[in-house]
Amino acid sequence: MLLSLAWSGSVGYGALISLATGDWVAATLACVSAGAMVGGICFRNFSAPRLCAAMIALSLGPTVPGALLAGQPLMFVLFLQIPMYLAAMTMACFKLNGMLIATMRAERENDRRARHDELTGLANRAGLVGALEERLSLRSRGDEALALLYLDLDDFKLVNDTHGHAAGDRLLESVAERIRGLLREGDLPARLGGDEFVVLAAGRTTEQAAAFGQRLIEVIGAPYDLGAGTPSRIGVSVGIAMAPEHGRRAADLLRAADAALYQAKFAGGSRCQTASEDDVARLRRLLAQTAAEPARRSAAA
CATH class of the missing domain: 3.30.70.270 (Reverse transcriptase/Diguanylate cyclase domain)
Structure with missing residues (x-):
């Protein structure tokens, strides 16, 4: 878990530094990479939604202050869009986790019904x-x-x-x-x-x-x-x-x-x-x- 958070933080730090230095090629690549990684984080780690939310915030969240440090009016688009994107992906993570839990509960209930008598609760x-x-x-x-x-x-x-x-x-x-x-x-x-x-x-x-x-x-x-x-x-x-x-x-x-x-x-x-x-x-x-x-x-x- 700590390594996952550290990896996410390193991605976000790279995006922040790229935006702050004004190297737009590096900044573009860093922001695109961070945005792409958010999708992977969400769909690979939704079984642990709080960890997933923290990784999303650490990987893409630093682009928000980075947009301010860049001093370019166009970067304010990031300042407006990124928080909404972060919120949407975090909500998706929690919803996927809810679907996973519901599926596991249904499988457990089906297994219980297959092995237990419905009336008495004893084994069948x-x-x-x-x-x-x-x-x-x-x-x-x-x-x-x-x-x-x-x-x-x-x-x-x-x-x-x-x-x-x-x-x-x-x-x-x-x-x-x-x-x-x-x-x-x-x-x-x-x-x-x-x-x-x-x-x-x-x-x-x-x-x-x-x-x-x-x-x-x-x-x-x-x-x-x-x-x-x-x-x-x-x-x-x-x-x-x-x-x-x-x-x-x-x-x-x-x-x-x-x-x-x-x-x-x-x-x-x-x-x-x-x-x-x-x-x-x-x-x-x-x-x-x-x-x-x-x-x-x-x-x-």
Whole structure:
């Protein structure tokens, strides 16, 4: 920054001295060079508008007193025009900076929307899978326990059918807030859509993940106020998968947790179920059959 200011000041000083000496060839070249450099300064440095404004003032500003020192009536044109030019280029610099900031904010907001659920503010499926893959790659270099808890609300459809979708949305927002209230540093909550939620819990063993799942059932199962004095109560079923016992990829862990969730639902709901070795073996057989299917079709053809 200091070198930029010094460079701009040297350009302005050269223009000032050229005008003061009365060498009109040198003065013309110096003023044209200073004016041309202002455009480059503006369009290359508008990301730092205050620095840009200072560089513009230092490079072309000295031509104003230089026009007075020249003692030529024609030079008074510079005395009148240069301040307006300096103001216009400085305003352009700040406007370009505003456009840059607006573009960056829009990109950041689009990235946030691409990775977060609009209703609850939790991560969506894309955000969850990206974070899970990253955690799994980091875990391969460490020994941190990693649990994935798959949640599905019980009787949520009844709330929508009875009280309307607006009340259902308020209920989902309340569920998200209750989940956030139980998290600790390193945990990631997500909503996959509908009434399905996922919590990626770091640093928990299988027993700790199961205890956390029971706590989620208790807290989410407490009564809700849907507004206008309308109380409601729902349950939640939880399926748990552990890494790497139940998978080393995001898709495998989600499948294992979903299978455990299905068992919890089948057993009556409002309970927590950890994926079993049978679930994992069944999923592996299914994946192997799916992978082998194209080869069988090619052989048959």
